[in-house]
Amino acid sequence: MPLPKIGVVLARTGRLSPLGVPLEFVATARPWPVEVLLRDTGSTPAGARAAVRSAVGAGARVVVTLGGTTTLPAVVDACAEREVPCVSTTLPWQVFHHTRRWPGTAFHFCWGVDDIASVFADLWERLGAARTVGCVWNDGPQGGALRRWFAPVATARGHRLVDLPYRESSGVVPAVGDVEVVTSAATAADLAEVVRARRPRLVTCSRWLTYPFGVARHGLARVATIVSWTPEHEHVGRGGRTPRDLARAYEDATGSVWLQPLGLAHALFEVAVHALGEADASTPVTEVLSRTRLATVAGVLDWTRGPVPGVATLPLAGGQWRGGPRPSLAVVDNRRAPLVPVSGELVVQCRTSER
Structure with a gap:
């Protein structure tokens, strides 16, 4: 009997190609009880849709993908069109x-x-309650999402947000003024320009600053970020594989430091393989997925609880980068994700007047 096929739609080329690295490693570095069909998006929505057409045309019964803001919806939309x-x-x-x-x-x-x-x-409040925070948010989808869903949470806790909009990768970034705290979802290059003139006491940044390569290239040690997965998370995935096992295998094979999306990429495969294994003529893959609650190397994923149909959630910890040619990510706050141990203290920058 032929193996069921999984379509893996990822960025192998283009500006989003770093997102594709952990997914391609997971897809090819270990045996799975499926046939894997790798397809490149070229980092564009049109390429993402074409990749789905190719994978489904070759017989993929389920497609897996991760990131980015425009390519992921294009993948999901193309899959829906083909049911x-x-x-x-x-x-x-x-x-x-x-x-x-x-x-x-x-x-x-x-x-x-x-x-x-x-x-x-949580991290800002290490400096005291009710901070004034400079928000370096772009004029694209990321900035729009932060203004809609991030800002109300922060202001409800008493923080004053100063919106500093800018156009990403334009070479022109806003001056942050005399704020102690800066938050952003900028590229590493843009964030480095923002903080170069006057170093805030604390910088928090998500998106690309969850990856180590931008930290090393642009000297952004001490930037704090979100932590979704590390080798120290206390999870066990398919076949008893642990986060530490996965990270070690990746580093041995690539010579590069582990990446946070590595665990999430592995979980994609765990979920897809589970669904194909449980589906049959009377129970389609979509029905299996809708009732899935599965322990994976990224944690327990539960589609039976929401918050909305078709979505399972993951907890986050707070982390901060440490410098060097191979930056390391220390977990500095785990109150919202207790299954990862704290591995360091939050370090804040002294202001010029304090030196």
Whole structure:
């Protein structure tokens, strides 16, 4: 009997190609009881749709993908048009749900924009209550999401947010003024420009600053970020594999430091393999996914609880980068994700007048 096929739609080329690295490793570095069909998006929505058409045309019964803001919805939309289920991750669930036109075939797991706000506010409050925070938010989808779902959580806790909009990668970034705290979802290059002139006491940044390569390239040690997965998380996935096992295998094979999306990429496969294994002539894959509650290397994923149909959530911890040619990520606050141990203290920058 031929093996069932999984379509893996990922960015192998283009600006989003770093997102594709952990997913391609997971797809190819270990045996799965499926046939894997790798398809490149080229980091564009049109490429994402073409990749889905190719994978489904070759017989994929389920498609998996992760990131980015425009390519992930294009993948899910193309899957819905062909009535093939899609399992996705790394896009905050409100952003996924807000643009979703595909009920019934789309299954997503991630944290929320409100979760990012809660974790970052926890860190800001190490400096004292009611901070004034400079918000370097772009004029694109990321900035829009932060203004809609992040800002209300932060302001409800008493923080004053100063919105500093800018156009991403334009070479022109806003001056942050005399604020002690800056928050952002900028690229590493843009964030480095923002903080170069006057170093805030604390910088919190999600999105690309969850990856180590931008930290090393642009000297952004001490930037705090969200933590969704580390080798120290106390999870056990398919076949007894642990986060530490997965991270070690990745580092041995690539010579690069582990990446947070590595655990989420592995969970995509665990979920897809589970669904194909449980489905039969009377129970389609979509029905299996809709009632799935599965322990994975990224944690327990539960599509039976919401917060909305088709979405399972992941908790976040707070982390901070440590410098060096191979930056390391220390977990500095785990109150919202107790299954990861704290591995360091939050370090804040002294202001010039304090030196």
